[in-house]
Amino acid sequence: MLKKSFFGFTKPWIHYAPINKKPQSPISVQPSGTVTYFLERSFTSRANLLLKTGDSVTTGQKLMLCEGDDTYIISAVNGTIADISPHIGEYGKQQTAVTLSCSPEKTPDTAFADAAGEQTLETVKQFLGAIPGGASFADFENADKSIQTIIVCGMDSDLMVATRQHVVNTRLDAVTSGIAILKQISGVQDVRIAVCKDFVQGYGHIGAKIQFVDTVYPSALPKLAVGQVMGQTVPAGKTCLDMGVFLISVEAVAALADAFETATIPSEKLLTLINKDGSQQLVSAPIGTPVRDILAAFNISLQEKDRIIKGGPMTGFALYSEDHPVEPDTDAILVQDGATIPLYSDYPCINCGECVRVCPARIQVNMLVRFLEARQYQEGADLYDLHSCVDCGLCTVVCVSRIPISQYIQLAKHELAQSQAVEAENG
Amino acid sequence: MVDQKKLIVSPAPFWHDGSSIPVRQVHTIAAAIPAVLFGVFLYGLPALGVVCLSVSTAMLWELAANRMTGRAYSIGDGNAALIGLLLAMLMPATVPWWAVIIGTCVALFVGKHIYGGIGGNPFNPALIGYAIIMVSWKGLFDFNAALVNYDFGFNMIYPLAAVKQHGAAAAANYPLCSLLLGMQTGGIGATFGLGLILGGLYLIVRGFIRWEISISFLAGVFITALLFNIANPVKFADPFFHLLTGYTLIGAFFLATDDSSSPVNLIPMLLYGAGAGVMTMLIRNIGAYVDGVVFAVLLFNIANPLLDKIRPKALGKVIDHA
Ligand code: SF4
Ligand code: SF4
Numbered sequence: 001m002l003k004k005s006f007f008g009f010t011k012p013w014i015h016y017a018p019i020n021k022k023p024q025s026p027i028s029v030q031p032s033g034t035v036t037y038f039l040e041r042s043f044t045s046r047a048n049l050l051l052k053t054g055d056s057v058t059t060g061q062k063l064m065l066c067e068g069d070d071t072y073i074i075s076a077v078n079g080t081i082a083d084i085s086p087h088i089g090e091y092g093k094q095q096t097a098v099t100l101s102c103s104p105e106k107t108p109d110t111a112f113a114d115a116a117g118e119q120t121l122e123t124v125k126q127f128l129g130a131i132p133g134g135a136s137f138a139d140f141e142n143a144d145k146s147i148q149t150i151i152v153c154g155m156d157s158d159l160m161v162a163t164r165q166h167v168v169n170t171r172l173d174a175v176t177s178g179i180a181i182l183k184q185i186s187g188v189q190d191v192r193i194a195v196c197k198d199f200v201q202g203y204g205h206i207g208a209k210i211q212f213v214d215t216v217y218p219s220a221l222p223k224l225a226v227g228q229v230m231g232q233t234v235p236a237g238k239t240c241l242d243m244g245v246f247l248i249s250v251e252a253v254a255a256l257a258d259a260f261e262t263a264t265i266p267s268e269k270l271l272t273l274i275n276k277d278g279s280q281q282l283v284s285a286p287i288g289t290p291v292r293d294i295l296a297a298f299n300i301s302l303q304e305k306d307r308i309i310k311g312g313p314m315t316g317f318a319l320y321s322e323d324h325p326v327e328p329d330t331d332a333i334l335v336q337d338g339a340t341i342p343l344y345s346d347y348p349c350i351n352c353g354e355c356v357r358v359c360p361a362r363i364q365v366n367m368l369v370r371f372l373e374a375r376q377y378q379e380g381a382d383l384y385d386l387h388s389c390v391d392c393g394l395c396t397v398v399c400v401s402r403i404p405i406s407q408y409i410q411l412a413k414h415e416l417a418q419s420q421a422v423e424a425e426n427g
Numbered sequence: 428m429v430d431q432k433k434l435i436v437s438p439a440p441f442w443h444d445g446s447s448i449p450v451r452q453v454h455t456i457a458a459a460i461p462a463v464l465f466g467v468f469l470y471g472l473p474a475l476g477v478v479c480l481s482v483s484t485a486m487l488w489e490l491a492a493n494r495m496t497g498r499a500y501s502i503g504d505g506n507a508a509l510i511g512l513l514l515a516m517l518m519p520a521t522v523p524w525w526a527v528i529i530g531t532c533v534a535l536f537v538g539k540h541i542y543g544g545i546g547g548n549p550f551n552p553a554l555i556g557y558a559i560i561m562v563s564w565k566g567l568f569d570f571n572a573a574l575v576n577y578d579f580g581f582n583m584i585y586p587l588a589a590v591k592q593h594g595a596a597a598a599a600n601y602p603l604c605s606l607l608l609g610m611q612t613g614g615i616g617a618t619f620g621l622g623l624i625l626g627g628l629y630l631i632v633r634g635f636i637r638w639e640i641s642i643s644f645l646a647g648v649f650i651t652a653l654l655f656n657i658a659n660p661v662k663f664a665d666p667f668f669h670l671l672t673g674y675t676l677i678g679a680f681f682l683a684t685d686d687s688s689s690p691v692n693l694i695p696m697l698l699y700g701a702g703a704g705v706m707t708m709l710i711r712n713i714g715a716y717v718d719g720v721v722f723a724v725l726l727f728n729i730a731n732p733l734l735d736k737i738r739p740k741a742l743g744k745v746i747d748h749a
Contacts, residue, residue: 235743236741307441313442316441319434321431342442
């Protein structure tokens with residue numbers, strides 16, 4: 001837990017997890033009974049489904065819910081489909097959860113092996129959309145946003161997480177060939193790799209320009225990191241993609257290389273497990289493994305009112321169930337003891353100014369929060385720079401009144417985006 | 428799924444630095460204690476009575492306001508106690524009990540709760556209470572009259588009144604180090620310069636007040652007093668005298684720095700502090716009142732929302748030239 005320092009007149013300098021000079025080797029965890037995957041589409045009806053309970057599945061098999069879908073999952077195990085049900089993801093995203101019960105043997109599925117001879121965008125899109133690290137390769141074909149630059153993210157964007165730095169530290173060869181593949185399939189020649197400033201080892205020639213990102217939180221959050229790598233700020237309310245920048249995790253780049261090298265689809269996700277006492281452990285587990293199995297493997301006992309977080313302490317998502325699986329973008333799992341969880345209060349803003357001091361986006365958070373509390377989201381965006389916020393969460397960490405500021409901000413952004421979408425549809 | 432445990436789900440971030448409103452108020456009260464103790468030690472039981480009455484009635488008014496508005500009880504957060512304490516620190520030890528009660532009532536209701544409670548007040552509540560009493564019963568806060576029955580063996584004339592009447596020469600009767608050690612008449616908790624400075628530094632170092640405001644306020648007082656002094660050394664006392672007398676120090680560290688009624692951006696904080704400092708000296712040297720801190724701070728409380736509009740450009744903000 002982070003404490004306000006005794007000398008409280010400066011803003012806090014919170015550093016990222018220091019680089020491990022001697023990399024830890026990850027401990028492997030296997031699913032004990034079931035694995036679960038989320039399909040990025042809503043579960044509509046049971047008619048015409050390609051999947052049904054009882055179907056058997058082989059390792060590496062690509063599963064789609066309906067014919068012609070462009071979202072799919074890749075099974076990391078052999079097994080049978082035990083359940084298909086609707087699932088509500090982050091921000092109310094409609095997803096479909098597919099649960100498989102695993103069987104011990106591993107029969108490789110050969111569809112990808114047949115296609116892997118050709119390193120094309122089409123193959124990658126068809127088979128590697130759910131590799132560890134996660135990447136939306138379809139963005140390369142998006143006509144109205146042409147991509148000029150690829151940034152390989154070698155820095156962990158949240159605190160206490162050491163997943164990507166481990167990949168940079170130990171898998172540079174795979175990263176190098178992954179970068180070559182990326183260049184080939186996308187045709188984009190400007191590839192840069194962003195790593196944390198502490199890295200001092202020689203990189204040799206890896207086919208990408210090495211760029212350093214500051215080590216003080218929140219410099220490695222996507223928008224701020226892109227600002228440092230590109231030398232220009234991402235305009236408020238715009239995404240990195242709008243700037244022609246494609247972000248990809250270094251883990252996904254290494255997985256890309258592995259995929260073509262071995263002609264199988266990689267499924268082992270590397271993640272940092274952060275225990276209640278703050279100790280960290282690198283874990284490698286197949287995508288789909290329930291968090292429960294990982295906690296059990298390390299004897300972490302969970303009590304009522306504890307908290308499990310997918311991601312780091314500043315930007316993660318709290319999970320409501322131990323059955324939540326490891327997803328392609330789960331870089332960390334953080335377990336918090338219920339006794340140490342700070343609670344929000346009902347107090348209004350007292351105008352102490354701590355949030356303004358700490359905000360990396362120079363937002364008048366004290367004023368913004370007044371508008372957002374009154375649900376005046378558009379006013380908040382127009383007058384007090386809602387869209388400049390990079391969602392670092394620092395304002396909420398330091399708030400003396402313990403207002404859930406980040407929650408207000410994310411809700412406001414979400415509501416505005418929704419009403420914009422509705423307007424676009426009607427207009 | 429019978430063994431499903433109930434987990435806490437909440438939005439990010441999942442950490443908090445542990446700061447809170449009660450902590451902030453309690454530390455501010457603690458920082459004021461040396462100056463208050465000194466006043467109690469000097470004036471004895473009457474001063475203690477004023478302090479206790481002020482703090483307790485302030486808390487009772489808070490409770491009353493909570494009940495009337497049907498809100499959660501906030502009497503325990505220390506804010507009402509702090510307002511009561513600050514008000515007591517400004518008053519002479521001999522102030523009548525009814526004035527204390529009216530003062531805290533005005534401070535809590537007119538100063539704080541009609542704006543919706545903590546965080547909503549556009550003025551420093553303690554100063555509102557003080558100002559209303561001062562305007563309504565002019566004689567009450569005339570320190571020379573109020574403390575006429577005390578003699579501690581140091582110069583018992585209120586320093587600011589002395590220089591107002593007799594010019595800068597009167598300042599010579601107040602050696603700076605005795606001013607610093609509290610050898611002067613004035614409010615219960617406003618005279619012990621050393622205690623106030625130590626308390627203020629503590630609050631600054633711990634980040635409980637915004638140092639920019641305190642420092643710029645003192646700079647505003649000092650520079651304006653210096654200019655007056657250079658222009659007419661016979662009439663206007665030197666700047667060090669002004670720093671250590673009246674409400675200057677309590678104003679800099681405890682009054683101007685009230686969270687809700689002061690700005691949070693760098694330039695506005697500097698303007699606010701310096702402006703209140705300059706205004707203090709203008710009132711002292713050419714205005715009608717002997718001390719100007721109260722009205723100067725209240726005046727800049729009004730200017731605060733306007734000042735705080737001066738702010739840095741937010742990240743990635745595109746200025747529309749169309
Ligand atoms: S989360 Fe808060 S501190 Fe971070 S950028 Fe947004 S408003 Fe600023
Ligand atoms: S930190 Fe919280 S209480 Fe302080 S100004 Fe910001 S929003 Fe208000």
